[in-house]
Amino acid sequence: MDKKIQIAAIAFAIVFSVLVLTSPNDPIPLPEPNSNSDSDFVTVLAENLTKPRAIAVSDDRIFVTEKDGLIRVIQNNTLLESPLATLRTADVFDGGLLGIALHPNFSTNHLMYVFMTYEENDILWNKILQITESENKLVTAETILDKIPGSSFTNGGFIKFGPDNKLYVGTGTVSDASHLPQDLNSLSGKILRINDDGTIPEDNPFNNSPVYSLGHRNPQGITWDDSGNLFVAEFGPEKNDEINLIQAGKNYGWPEQQCSGNEKFEDAVLCYDPSIEPGGILYYSGESLDFESSFIMASMRAANLYQLDFDEGLSSQKSILSGIGRVRDVVQGQDGSLYVITSNTDGKGFPDSMDDKLLRILK
Template identity: 85%
Template sequence: MDKKIQIIAIAIAVVFSIFVLTSPSDPISLPDPYSNTKSDFVSIIAENLDKPRAIAVSEDRIFVTEKDGFIRVIQDGILLESPLASLRSANVFDGGLLGITLHPDFSNNHYIYVFLTYDEDGNLWNKILRITESENKLKDAQTIFDKIPGSSFSNGGFIKFGPDGKLYVGTGTVSDSSHLPQDLNSLSGKILRLNDDGTIPDDNPFSNSPVYSLGFRNPQGMTWDDDGNLYVAEFGPEKNDEINLIQAGKNYGWPEQQCSGDKKFENALLCYDPSIEPGGILFYSGDTLDFESPFIMASMRAANLYQLDFAEGLSSQKSILSGIGRVRDVVQGPDGSIYVITSNTDGKGFPDGTDDKLLRILK
């Protein structure tokens, strides 16, 4: 399909899905937003989270970051009153305590990794902390990577361990007029690849550099398929949100290209015009839930949790869950269930008296 035609088709499909899938009569919506026992399909695990940003799930606990600097713990279905950690974060609109991930050997070493925006002498920066926890308390915190340029609006901040055991980090640009995402000497607008101690892997595509790929505006989620392919979702500037297949050493164009069109850069797999504000994305690898396509995407502006098929584009995009407002992140639990957080207290949503929520999807 011609690329311009494809993008127009995507735009029409997104407008239709936003209108139809969030309509009050949508049968997929949660029937009672105040019930803790919604159905066999969806249940509320925690309520009254304050500007939550990301989820990490272990065998026995769920960890959620809150933008203002708190790591919250849900254990045995209960949100613990005391946070695991209270970190000093910058008070900016779209920065603060953002991404969270657990070390692959978390059950033994108890390492938690977080992405934090902070203010230093009037300048905004981001850093990665490795926290050692013990019985839901902070035992030790170490900065393992620092001086990622910060912003009030586009810090990226999602971090995940890949199937290769390396730590992948999405960083945002400092402003839409900045060309730092095209500068290999800058950490702005990049996907970074690190060892678990923050050092640079020897097999990174650029010598002595943490940069894995470049040319991004504001990465919001990442996932890997069963073949080890990395996918990243990112915000565009009011339109042209993207989902990209990430390859080592490749350039994805921002700010010179949005979505596609320039042979110097990689084309996006999907381009959303108008914006749907994609959040976390997930390649579902379990056998507990039955999906037509394994790719799951949270959406804030479109207020849905979607399943989608990259090969078929937006024509295959279907809502899994709606009626809960803005959806920020989605992860898979060890038992094959899916965990979702809402984002209605982030300044863009319309929170009810129990927002924000952590929900579990399990049949």
């Protein structure tokens, strides 16, 4: 498939005159969206994906998780009919097969990692699987981290390797009434940091614990800038979505604090009220696309892919792509292009006959 549509003049998908964004220190109205130049294009690489959740890109393949348990493969710009794996996941609204990450040495060891929700004795849990693949087929699957408390609605679910080659995991709270995100003995509502085999790094902030930071509600995306600073995007409860600068051992307040206001906790870098449902985020380090700002953020409720400079704040936020419905995840390819998945079949969107889609933004 080789459909191309211009980014320029794509219809803006939602009326933002009623949307107000706030910063802990300086409330700023949302700026008008803009588009890139006519030389930037979107290519539709795959259609009819079912509840896609996350993307991982290798040298010659793209892997997409579908919430119902499938790992789909796009090779040579073609969606393969047979999935790489079909996993038995819990059938809950915001759980299932969620995040995916490729080992830094994936091209030689063929290791990938997925975050999945499952049910055991009527209790929901999440776990991390390490999968070995060969020629787009699962060879082995081993659980390397288990018994992460699960939920029907707030599982978190991202997993990404950081610049230090450690695996970072975002976990959600089991309910908005739960105080487990404040409990260091629980894996709920945390950013976790583990080695590639599931063991605990010796330099983690809490002794013999995978916990890297605590006090999170429902983290959705993670990225690092070129200085190694770690940023996480997470859902609030209908409002107060947060972008947080994560530091080892720090507490981000949930459920006692939303965004800012309590000196015991870290303030959010950005706070969105009402919610825009941020998804995947990345720090763009390529040269193929010319963006005014370095950070790229997917948004589901706001139905946009944004560029945003966290140092400059909300005034720098501008639309890169709209008119495709809910945008779930965004990752950077090795050639500097961007890969994006929509999330219109997740039960909260309005899918067309070809949704959901994997798209590539390139010149």
